[in-house]
Amino acid sequence: MGSVDRQLLEPTKIEIxxxxxKYETPGNGDTQAALSKTTLNVRDGExxxxxxxxxxxxxxxxxxxxxxxxxxxxxxxxxxxxVGGPGRDRGVVFxxxxxxxxxxxxxxxxxxxxxxxxxRTERANEARRYLDLVGLSGVEDxxxxxxxxxMKQRVAIARAYAAEPSVLLMDExxxxxxxxxxERLQVALLRALQLNPRTVLFVTHDVEExxxxxxxxxxxxxxxxxxxxxxxxxxxxxxxVEDKLSEEFIALKSQISxxxxxxxxxxxxxxxxxxxxxxxxxxxxxxx
Amino acid sequence: MSNTEKFLEVNxxxxxxxxxxxxxxxxxxARGFAxxxxxxxxxxxxxxxxxxxxxxxxxxxxxxxxxxxxxxxxTLMTNGTLPIDIAYSVVRVAVGFTVGLxxxxxxxxxxxxxxxxxxxxxxxxxxxxxxxxxxxxxLVIVFFGIGETxxxxxxxxxxxxxxxxxxxxxxxxxxxxxxxxxxxxxTSGWRxxxxxxxxxxxxxxxxxxxxxxxxxxxxxxxxxxxxASHGLGFMITQASQYFDLPAIYLGIITIGVIGFxxxxxxxxxxxxxxxxADVG
Numbered sequence: 035m036g037s038v039d040r041q042l043l044e045p046t047k048i049e050i051x052x053x054x055x056k057y058e059t060p061g062n063g064d065t066q067a068a069l070s071k072t073t074l075n076v077r078d079g080e081x082x083x084x085x086x087x088x089x090x091x092x093x094x095x096x097x098x099x100x101x102x103x104x105x106x107x108x109x110x111x112x113x114x115x116x117v118g119g120p121g122r123d124r125g126v127v128f129x130x131x132x133x134x135x136x137x138x139x140x141x142x143x144x145x146x147x148x149x150x151x152x153x154r155t156e157r158a159n160e161a162r163r164y165l166d167l168v169g170l171s172g173v174e175d176x177x178x179x180x181x182x183x184x185m186k187q188r189v190a191i192a193r194a195y196a197a198e199p200s201v202l203l204m205d206e207x208x209x210x211x212x213x214x215x216x217e218r219l220q221v222a223l224l225r226a227l228q229l230n231p232r233t234v235l236f237v238t239h240d241v242e243e244x245x246x247x248x249x250x251x252x253x254x255x256x257x258x259x260x261x262x263x264x265x266x267x268x269x270x271x272x273x274x275v276e277d278k279l280s281e282e283f284i285a286l287k288s289q290i291s292x293x294x295x296x297x298x299x300x301x302x303x304x305x306x307x308x309x310x311x312x313x314x315x316x317x318x319x320x321x322x
Numbered sequence: 323m324s325n326t327e328k329f330l331e332v333n334x335x336x337x338x339x340x341x342x343x344x345x346x347x348x349x350x351x352a353r354g355f356a357x358x359x360x361x362x363x364x365x366x367x368x369x370x371x372x373x374x375x376x377x378x379x380x381x382x383x384x385x386x387x388x389x390x391x392x393x394x395x396x397t398l399m400t401n402g403t404l405p406i407d408i409a410y411s412v413v414r415v416a417v418g419f420t421v422g423l424x425x426x427x428x429x430x431x432x433x434x435x436x437x438x439x440x441x442x443x444x445x446x447x448x449x450x451x452x453x454x455x456x457x458x459x460x461l462v463i464v465f466f467g468i469g470e471t472x473x474x475x476x477x478x479x480x481x482x483x484x485x486x487x488x489x490x491x492x493x494x495x496x497x498x499x500x501x502x503x504x505x506x507x508x509t510s511g512w513r514x515x516x517x518x519x520x521x522x523x524x525x526x527x528x529x530x531x532x533x534x535x536x537x538x539x540x541x542x543x544x545x546x547x548x549x550a551s552h553g554l555g556f557m558i559t560q561a562s563q564y565f566d567l568p569a570i571y572l573g574i575i576t577i578g579v580i581g582f583x584x585x586x587x588x589x590x591x592x593x594x595x596x597x598x599a600d601v602g
Contacts, residue, residue: 100506101506102502102505102506119505120502120505120506120508121506121508122506122507122508124506125506125507126502126503126506128499128502128503130497130499132497132499132500132502132503133503134500134503134504134518134521134522135598135599136521136522136524136596136598136599137598145504145507145517146507149507149508149509149513150508177597177598178598179598193507197507197508
């Protein structure tokens, strides 16, 4: 099935409409836009990756969908319902893992099941199912502090899954991992999504990761935070790490990297132009 | 099995089981260090006694010798005054500490939960914080006389403030991401409080308790120095009136040893209860 057909068939899962987020700068009470009028629709079952330089508001956008940041204007709808706060229908995976350190691996997942109202007797078995989904077994009773970063993030993904959310929101989940662990986690995530499909909004600064995981890469720019462009990823669905070396993949990667570079240097260039103007003005004054 | 599945299988087995080799090695090293640390404790204790003995020879008028202090220990143990003094002091601290701890913890949570309350009480907490509890003793005598209530209320005051401030700040420092993680899982209200905020606050409650018992103990001895008819502080005052140097030293050492035991006991409970945190 081509992407055009899919676009027609799949209903919208996440609807972000004219979303603006303003922050009050501490001290002088000025407001600054972290996100200027942003519109983005994510289809049911789609994996959308958001890339962009720091300060482009990609995390703010994600937090808005999570209900952790309030919109200044515009709205976010998930499954047709306006987002007014955090809720179990939107699972979040944080970069800092955010596992409860006083609970063992399985207890962390059980926490999520308990909040969902799963009967006590079924929790342990259910939890093991979710740990299995992310490729974790034999560490049920280990405390989080004894786990590697990659394993912690697997637990966090299992915990998010256990809430049976309608969408998964992932905020640079593999950003703190070394290259090998990162790659393993990417594959583990794709596998989990194959077994248990979800709509995913995934924030990252790693272009390769964005392409490898997603159906569509959204590129954001800073000052003010906004969506600059988006690129569909038309690679096969059933991806393996080797795909990263394919011609298609590399071409897409250089295209997106180039776009990001333009966004970054554009910022510097405009600064350079301003500086040049100042210098020429000063020179003029000196001449006079 | 497709290529992808094979790859996934390999990948699954790679980091799903903790590296037992490293864990074992680590345990072995940790145990090695523990042995060294324990022997260091004995070395330190012995050298302390040696230095003390040497000083008592050099300054016989000011420093009681270990031998004379042991003799005093023997006398005061057999005539029963030392155990009674210890019991009085320990019971006073235990009561003041328990009441102070039990009242300080809910106040610390309330201060964090209610912003208005925080703004209302903060100036007073800061005010009383800079007053050493000992300075209140004369006032306490006016209110409660020199009975048990006087001593216990001074200890209560010392423990309450220490635990309150430490716990309050600890709760404020709870990792915000943990609370966000709980909220996105649908946790709110009292469940967020009971299942996330309270367990996350336990380490700072223990820190508060340890600081609190130290502060309570020092305050108690000071209170007994001023107004008491029993207790370790009283024992030292009385000994000084008769210029019984070995008994003064014995009193001081007993205070130190009991304070040390208190702290170790709490540390032990802490390690058992919150093994998940990195307890020092």
